Amino acid sequence: xxxxxxxxxxxxxxxxxxxxxxxxxxxxxxxxxxxxxxxxxxxxxxxxxxxxxxxxxxxxxxxxxxxxxxxxxxxxxxxxxxxxxxxxxxxxxxxxxxxxxxxxxxxxxxxxxxxxxxxxxxxxxxxxxxxxxxxxxxxxxxxxxxxxxxxxxxxxxxxxxxxxxxxxxxxxxxxxxxxxxxxxxxxxxxxxxxxxxxx
Amino acid sequence: xxxxxxxxxxxxxxxxxxxxxxxxxxxxxxxxxxxxxxxxxxxxxxxxxxxxxxxxxxxxxxxxxxxxxxxxxxxxxxxxxxxxxxxxxxxxxxxxxxxxxxxxxxxxxxxxxxxxxxxxxxxxxxxxxxxxxxxxxxxxxxxxxxxxxxxxxxxxxxxxxxxxxxxxxxxxxxxxxxxxxxxxxxxxxxxxxxxxxxx
DNA sequence: CTTCCTTATGACACTTTGTCGCTTCATAAA
DNA sequence: TTTATGAAGCGACAAAGTGTCATAAGGAAG
Numbered sequence: 424x425x426x427x428x429x430x431x432x433x434x435x436x437x438x439x440x441x442x443x444x445x446x447x448x449x450x451x452x453x454x455x456x457x458x459x460x461x462x463x464x465x466x467x468x469x470x471x472x473x474x475x476x477x478x479x480x481x482x483x484x485x486x487x488x489x490x491x492x493x494x495x496x497x498x499x500x501x502x503x504x505x506x507x508x509x510x511x512x513x514x515x516x517x518x519x520x521x522x523x524x525x526x527x528x529x530x531x532x533x534x535x536x537x538x539x540x541x542x543x544x545x546x547x548x549x550x551x552x553x554x555x556x557x558x559x560x561x562x563x564x565x566x567x568x569x570x571x572x573x574x575x576x577x578x579x580x581x582x583x584x585x586x587x588x589x590x591x592x593x594x595x596x597x598x599x600x601x602x603x604x605x606x607x608x609x610x611x612x613x614x615x616x617x618x619x620x621x622x
Numbered sequence: 623x624x625x626x627x628x629x630x631x632x633x634x635x636x637x638x639x640x641x642x643x644x645x646x647x648x649x650x651x652x653x654x655x656x657x658x659x660x661x662x663x664x665x666x667x668x669x670x671x672x673x674x675x676x677x678x679x680x681x682x683x684x685x686x687x688x689x690x691x692x693x694x695x696x697x698x699x700x701x702x703x704x705x706x707x708x709x710x711x712x713x714x715x716x717x718x719x720x721x722x723x724x725x726x727x728x729x730x731x732x733x734x735x736x737x738x739x740x741x742x743x744x745x746x747x748x749x750x751x752x753x754x755x756x757x758x759x760x761x762x763x764x765x766x767x768x769x770x771x772x773x774x775x776x777x778x779x780x781x782x783x784x785x786x787x788x789x790x791x792x793x794x795x796x797x798x799x800x801x802x803x804x805x806x807x808x809x810x811x812x813x814x815x816x817x818x819x820x821x
Numbered sequence: 822c823t824t825c826c827t828t829a830t831g832a833c834a835c836t837t838t839g840t841c842g843c844t845t846c847a848t849a850a851a
Numbered sequence: 852t853t854t855a856t857g858a859a860g861c862g863a864c865a866a867a868g869t870g871t872c873a874t875a876a877g878g879a880a881g
Contacts, residue, residue, distance in 0.1 A: 478838080
């Protein structure tokens with residue numbers, strides 16, 4: 424976590440640093456991000472950076488935390504907007520994640536952060552800020568239409584849909600697929616998931 | 623690609639270098655791997671390394687290529703051993719990838735390489751060495767039991783199964799799940815995919 | 822023996838992260 | 852007004868890493 428010093432900073436300065444962080448972490452992977460670039464852009468001396476953040480990891484963590492909270496809110500909203508239909512919600516989540524700008528976050532940042540989350544196996548739902556405001560997504564899922572045989576089927580459904588949605592999303596963010604093709608594929612894949620693969 | 627010089631090397635020396643590469647790339651991500659460690663272990667001077675490989679990326683590419691070819695062979699074998707049942711093959715692939723040693727490759731290396739492949743969006747099937755010997759995996763798939771409506775349904779089936787298998791595999795390799803729990807989950811998830819999610 | 826090409830080698834230039842000790846500044850106490 | 856105190860500012864520097872380059876060594880052929 425950033426030091427108290429950082430949070431005590433005048434808003435203008437803190438914003439300048441935040442902006443530089445987001446900018447730099449948008450440009451590439453965690454390893455590629457350069458502290459030198461960050462401090463130059465934010466116009467702070469090297470020593471200050473290390474007074475605010477323990478190290479580079481601490482700095483990206485700060486950005487990730489902000490992103491996670493926003494991401495959860497969006498997921499939650501997607502489900503509510505879809506009246507609890509997890510298939511439709513999945514498409515909505517895909518849409519916003521592959522959109523040019525995700526609130527204040529650039530799509531490039533989204534890509535790198537989603538990557539980082541995956542790499543470090545960070546689960547959005549386990550984030551403490553999310554837990555604090557968690558309205559339990561699961562409650563909002565409409566179970567009427569779902570073929571739930573055992574109690575934990577819903578858990579597996581979510582796992583599967585998450586894996587598929589994430590897989591396509593990453594392909595699009597890495598520019599291996601166009602946004603449109605990715606969406607068509609996701610639609611098709613969700614359709615298959617509804618009906619099953621076996622005769 | 624490594625230089626001709628590298629391939630002209632006496633076998634003993636080449637093996638020593640290969641071993642050092644695998645050892646170092648097993649220890650962590652691409653960025654964490656240190657050329658200094660590699661040359662110290664392989665007992666070659668710094669300049670030689672750069673005579674054999676363009677740069678660090680070139681070196682890991684070499685290791686990845688070897689891995690990919692072996693991985694494809696294993697996948698192909700899994701499908702044949704399963705008599706064309708893609709669900710069963712998926713479990714077999716999971717098993718071998720989460721196994722202590724994957725042929726000569728350490729499980730840690732597998733993890734880092736699979737990670738690297740994902741990060742750089744490298745598709746095993748697009749590898750030229752694989753393409754060369756590709757006997758078209760798809761031909762071996764038993765379509766009898768599959769609910770194929772349109773022509774490209776099979777393509778989507780493979781995408782979905784791949785996404786899910788990979789997802790669980792990575793969870794296990796990152797030690798978020800035990801191998802056993804991961805397998806149970808995969809079994810369950812494959813079962814769900816057979817039957818579909820919708821009432 | 823000389824020539825020519827391939828391979829070997831480690832010092833060096835450059836970059837990057839993170840540390841450390843000193844300076845400056847604001848504010849409260851004397 | 853002066854002094855004390857702690858928060859914040861600051862950049863030189865150590866340490867570690869990557870990639871380059873000029874030069875040495877090897878060896879085959881004429």
